[in-house]
Amino acid sequence: MDLSGSVKSHMPRKLPKKDVVIIGFGWTGAIMANELTDEGLDVIALERGPWRDAPTDFPPGYMQDELRYRVRHELFLRPDQLTFTFRNKIDQTALPIRSWGAFMPPNGVGGGGVHWNAEMWRFLPSDFVLKTHLTERYGKDFLPEDMTIQDWGITYDELEPHYDRFEYLCGTSGTAGNLNGKIMEGGNPFEGPRSRPYPTPAQAQPFSHTLFGKAARELGYKPFPQPSGNLSQAYTNPLGLQMGPCTYCGFCEWFGCSNYSKASPQTTILPYLIRKPNFSARDNSEVVKINVDRSGKHATGVTFVDTSGEKWEQPADLVILSAFSLFNVQLLLHSKIGMPYDPASNTGVIGRNYTHQTISTVNGFFDHKKFNFNPFIASGAIGMCIDEFNGDNFDHGPHGFVGGGYVGQVQTGARPIESTLTPPGTPKWGAAWKSAVRDNYLSTVKPGTGVHGSSYAYRDVYLGLDPTYKDRFGRPLMQITMDLHDNEVKQNRFLTDKFAEIIKAMGADHVAKHYRTAPYDITQYQTTHVNGGAIMGTDPSTSALNRYLQHWDVPNLFVLGASAFPQNAGYNPTLTVAALAYWAAAAIRDKYLKNSGRLIDA
Amino acid sequence: MIAGPHGTELQEGPSMVENKVTPTSVRRREFLAGTAMLLFxxxxxxxxxxxxxxxxxxxxxxxxxxxxxxxxxFFTGEEGRTMEAIADCVIPPDPETPGGKEAGCAVFVDRQLAGPYGQQDGLYIRPPFVKGTKSQGSQSEVGPAQKYREALGSFDRACKSRYSGKAFADLSAAERDAVLKGLESGDVKLDGADGKAFFEQAIKDIQMGFFADPLYGGNRDMVAWKMIGYPGARYNYLDWVNRHNERFPLPPVGMTGRAEWTSQAR
Incomplete structure (x- = not known):
């Protein structure tokens, strides 16, 4: 590895050995650190970005700055520091993502948990056994030939206690739809059985969100409030940390919460974790390699570089890779751990089954003399949704595609740079534009990610290393090959049309549909839900990790995060990411620490 | 272990106590905006x-x-005059709300171009620079500042050759609109610059300045927020979330308060 230019040339300075080194200090790193320190292990977490918290980084005096945080990406990683290359097709030349578009990777303590919306969705029971389920229901010929979806190697029932644990850590506000198998009025009737109600009641719903619920119900659907990590009331979590009620300021996504109302590692774990004598963290320290011994089967620790260019080696008995999904995969490739995926021969595992999300929206323009939505009153996970068209909740037979998503009025606020929309046909500038903006701002429904569709895996959608472009350490950038396949395009058209019918039924004068179409465009933001590349499964030839998120080849390495998703469901991923971290932590505590080695025979 | 300030335990190794006692002159924001520079x-x-x-x-x-x-x-005097004229076409004044010029939108664009945005600070600008597909995004070696400079120069020449030596800012309202419509449709071509792309960017930047916090130079006295009914940098609507279809009664506040509160507030 050529680290010249930015790293001081001498050999890394070796630090005293730790029991556990954690790479990346966001949600999963914080969860794992808290679990393993409870076992008495000496744990260090390394974070590439800076320390962050409400009083210094997003206080209520100036956090409501759309230009700084949303448009100029204040809290995100700078592409200068690390980016990826991108192409749609294998025969194209990949080019660097020079500024963020389709997704925006986090940076800093708390990771994406600092600036997320805090939507708290569980995946459907059928999502975890997707290949088996769809094949049984529709036959194997129904799936496109090049679709490479897989079962996860874990069931919903196994994950349920860990979903529950994270929901209670965060104080999640919601209405149960399925309590121990009993369908509950007002909740999501399609959700898997939950063992207890949400810890706090659903958030209040602003006007347009309420109207969506009413229109959906009149059309025969079963609308319910989106489960939210922005709290409807004050809450003390099981670690004794207190959160205040959300004030509906409308600055969640892209922004940090200044009010201690949004679940984040900072509000739910860190103040508790930091007091433990067997825990420490280092910020501004980027891990550049996971080290393995000569056998290649045992991790010995990590090498990291701090912001002064000093290189360090941190030895440890157990390595937890818990960076953002894409960076997990990239670090495995740079560390040469696991066989890289090759789409031509369909062999190898690292980089396999990369997926994103299939997002679209419908904007509704209402008569401003009759409707005032005060759209700036909202939270990141507010909204009324329906789940009739998610996963396999409906018969796909007549439609010729698989997958789906929730749809809903999930408008997160109305920051004026991005939320001054005009009805179709309005000029883009001039007097007509100006008066249309004035007349429509308070009476427009702008759901953003209103159609939140799944993204299934394909043989030619994957991650690898780029032959040309390098990062600041001289290492190859990771290359993303990604396009939308017909299945997702059809899925999106179907869902977007259904969604538009409800917006129309709310009373909109004009409805503007924005379908998601091919080619996949790296400049158009969808969500930061990028998944796969180091997936979990039951077969070491098609998965990087076993069902406990333990690396098949290197048993003292566990890889957390959405990189483990074999494909993406029609929901936001964080609750599943966190539940899997608790699941892996339980496996380490109950099994691995008693007998370190492979927890599953290959 | 050694005892650090305020009882913090500083561990052996790369703790380097001075790090958390950072002089405020080297601020996190600058660090974030220029990670690479600071690394070196x-x-x-x-x-x-x-x-x-x-x-x-x-x-x-x-x-x-x-x-x-x-x-x-960033702008020269002539460039600034042109941008203010463009800003007034994109956002024309009306009896209730000032236009783009008076709202400070050209000042906003000027300060943005003079700052990190103009130079692509923080973006990945390593070679090779290859033109790709639309879905691969911009692959430009030069930043918005240089693009504006080139396009504004070329735009000035195009106006002068079309209107017997007159600069854009000296044209009649009808002539200005005609030129900009020509740029938008691609009928008016600029020599050495993409006129359509330039005008699209200018519209975006001018409108962004109109709606951003007044502290950045545009939206003077929160005129845009007053126009649309956005209450600004508030953070508590608990009393209002359940009051449906009622107009929120309070006027906007910006990050620096309101113009009548401070002599310099914009």
Whole structure:
């Protein structure tokens, strides 16, 4: 590895050995650190970005700055520091993502948990056994030939206690739809059985969100409030940390919460974790390699570089890779751990089954003399949704595609740079534009990610290393090959049309549909839900990790995060990411620490 | 282990105590905006070990600073005059709400181009630069500042050759609109610059200045927020979330308060 230019040339300075080194200090790193320190292990977490918290980084005096945080990406990683290359097709030349578009990777303590919306969705029971389920229901010929979806190697029932644990850590506000198998009025009737109600009641719903619920119900659907990590009331979590009620300021996504109302590692774990004598963290320290011994089967620790260019080696008995999904995969490739995926021969595992999300929206323009939505009153996970068209909740037979998503009025606020929309046909500038903006701002429904569709895996959608472009350490950038396949395009058209019918039924004068179409465009933001590349499964030839998120080849390495998703469901991923971290932590505590080695025979 | 300030336990190894006692002159925001530069120039703001308690440094996250009023920082006088004229076409004045020029939108664009945005600071600007597909995004070696400079120069020449030596700002309202419509449709071509792309960018930047916090130079006295009914930098609507279809009664506030509260507030 050529680290010249930015790293001081001498050999890394070796630090005293730790029991556990954690790479990346966001949600999963914080969860794992808290679990393993409870076992008495000496744990260090390394974070590439800076320390962050409400009083210094997003206080209520100036956090409501759309230009700084949303448009100029204040809290995100700078592409200068690390980016990826991108192409749609294998025969194209990949080019660097020079500024963020389709997704925006986090940076800093708390990771994406600092600036997320805090939507708290569980995946459907059928999502975890997707290949088996769809094949049984529709036959194997129904799936496109090049679709490479897989079962996860874990069931919903196994994950349920860990979903529950994270929901209670965060104080999640919601209405149960399925309590121990009993369908509950007002909740999501399609959700898997939950063992207890949400810890706090659903958030209040602003006007347009309420109207969506009413229109959906009149059309025969079963609308319910989106489960939210922005709290409807004050809450003390099981670690004794207190959160205040959300004030509906409308600055969640892209922004940090200044009010201690949004679940984040900072509000739910860190103040508790930091007091433990067997825990420490280092910020501004980027891990550049996971080290393995000569056998290649045992991790010995990590090498990291701090912001002064000093290189360090941190030895440890157990390595937890818990960076953002894409960076997990990239670090495995740079560390040469696991066989890289090759789409031509369909062999190898690292980089396999990369997926994103299939997002679209419908904007509704209402008569401003009759409707005032005060759209700036909202939270990141507010909204009324329906789940009739998610996963396999409906018969796909007549439609010729698989997958789906929730749809809903999930408008997160109305920051004026991005939320001054005009009805179709309005000029883009001039007097007509100006008066249309004035007349429509308070009476427009702008759901953003209103159609939140799944993204299934394909043989030619994957991650690898780029032959040309390098990062600041001289290492190859990771290359993303990604396009939308017909299945997702059809899925999106179907869902977007259904969604538009409800917006129309709310009373909109004009409805503007924005379908998601091919080619996949790296400049158009969808969500930061990028998944796969180091997936979990039951077969070491098609998965990087076993069902406990333990690396098949290197048993003292566990890889957390959405990189483990074999494909993406029609929901936001964080609750599943966190539940899997608790699941892996339980496996380490109950099994691995008693007998370190492979927890599953290959 | 050694005892650090305020009882923090600083562990052996790369703890380097000075890191969390960063002089406010080297602020986090500058660090974030110029990571690469700072990597090559040793900075006192670096890695630190955190244990025992949560760290807190005053202003570590860097509060915003208001733009300085006064002369153009990026534009030449002539460029500034052109941009103000364009801003008034994109957002024309009307009896209730000032136009783009009076709202300060050209000042906003000027300060943005003079700052990190103009130079693509923080973006990945390593070679090779290859033109790709639309879905691969911009692959430009030069930043918005240089693009504006080139396009504004070419735009000025195009106007003068079309209207017997007159600059854009000296044209009649009808002539200005005709030129801009020509740029938008692609009928008016610029020599050595993409006129359509330039005007699209200018519309976006001018409108962004109109709706951003007044502290950045546009939206003077929150005229745009008043026009649309956006209450600004407030953070508590608990009393209002259940009051449906009622107009929120309070006027906007900006990050620096309201114009009548401070002599310099914009």
């Amino acid at each position: 120039n040793a900075t006192p703001l670096g890695a630190a070990t955190i244990s025992g308690q949560l760290p807190w440094t005053p202003n570590a996250g860097s509060p915003p600073s208001r733009i300085k009023l006064g002369p153009w920082e």
